[in-house]
Amino acid sequence: MDAPVKPLKPATTSQVALPRPTKEEAEAAVRTLIAWAGDDPNREGLLDTPARVAKAYGELFAGYGQDAAAVLSKTFKEVGGYDDLVLVRDIPFYAHCEHHMVPFYGKAHIAYLPHDGVVGLSKLARLVEVFARRLQTQETMTAQIIDAINENLGPRGAAVMLEAEHMCMTMRGIKAHDVKTVTHRFTGVFAEDRVEQDRFFAMVAGRR
Numbered sequence: 364m365d366a367p368v369k370p371l372k373p374a375t376t377s378q379v380a381l382p383r384p385t386k387e388e389a390e391a392a393v394r395t396l397i398a399w400a401g402d403d404p405n406r407e408g409l410l411d412t413p414a415r416v417a418k419a420y421g422e423l424f425a426g427y428g429q430d431a432a433a434v435l436s437k438t439f440k441e442v443g444g445y446d447d448l449v450l451v452r453d454i455p456f457y458a459h460c461e462h463h464m465v466p467f468y469g470k471a472h473i474a475y476l477p478h479d480g481v482v483g484l485s486k487l488a489r490l491v492e493v494f495a496r497r498l499q500t501q502e503t504m505t506a507q508i509i510d511a512i513n514e515n516l517g518p519r520g521a522a523v524m525l526e527a528e529h530m531c532m533t534m535r536g537i538k539a540h541d542v543k544t545v546t547h548r549f550t551g552v553f554a555e556d557r558v559e560q561d562r563f564f565a566m567v568a569g570r571r
């Protein structure tokens with residue numbers, strides 16, 4: 364018989380103030396959920412599952428330990444004076460919806476108009492990871508990505524679009540398959556100029 368499940372520490376609304384439970388407490392919580400699902404956490408096939416889930420959470424929610432400012436800290440100024448639009452499109456991401464804790468996944472498209480140098484292209488994909496690997500809403504994630512770009516790169520303009528499928532809408536609930544949710548936000552020149560917005564949409568669609 365396993366030791367009785369220790370109670371989890373009380374939840375707070377603040378991510379920062381929340382005391383981190385121990386690995387043993389996390390594993391006990393997984394055992395509780397297995398039993399809640401209707402299975403026996405003590406049967407052989409499930410014995411190692413709580414430890415695996417706790418370990419997987421470290422990867423799936425790694426974003427809490429990452430810092431957008433650090434990801435965007437290095438810029439390059441030697442780009443031949445290039446200051447036109449840079450678009451990195453089709454960045455794949457996997458996030459978890461904060462309502463049901465099931466995945467939503469899709470693609471992010473990020474564009475910016477450089478002001479004083481450019482950032483390494485991989486860093487924009489890393490930035491998406493920083494915010495995807497948390498409990499999220501698609502809207503919050505869109506806003507966090509563009510805010511981080513503005514705060515750390517100070518571009519003349521930025522544009523972010525996310526297209527995602529929410530599994531809480533496909534495998535449960537309304538069970539609406541192939542539904543895509545699209546969010547986008549524009550700042551700076553992109554917010555002011557419809558021509559720039561249209562250029563962004565055309566480039567995201569691969570037409571330019």
Ligand SMILES: Nc1nc2c(ncn2[C@@H]2O[C@H](COP(=O)(O)OP(=O)(O)OP(=O)(O)O)[C@@H](O)[C@H]2O)c(=O)[nH]1
Pocket residue numbers: 460461462499500501502529531532536537
């Ligand atoms: N705006 C927004 N809603 C989301 C996101 N992810 C999931 N949701 C929605 O969150 C809502 C939660 O609604 P509730 O009525 O509180 O929960 P529920 O009874 O499980 O809702 P149903 O999914 O309709 O069964 C649902 O409408 C989900 O589709 C997201 O990223 N953004």
Ligand SMILES: [Zn+2]
Pocket residue numbers: 460461462463464465529531532
């Ligand atoms: Zn959901």
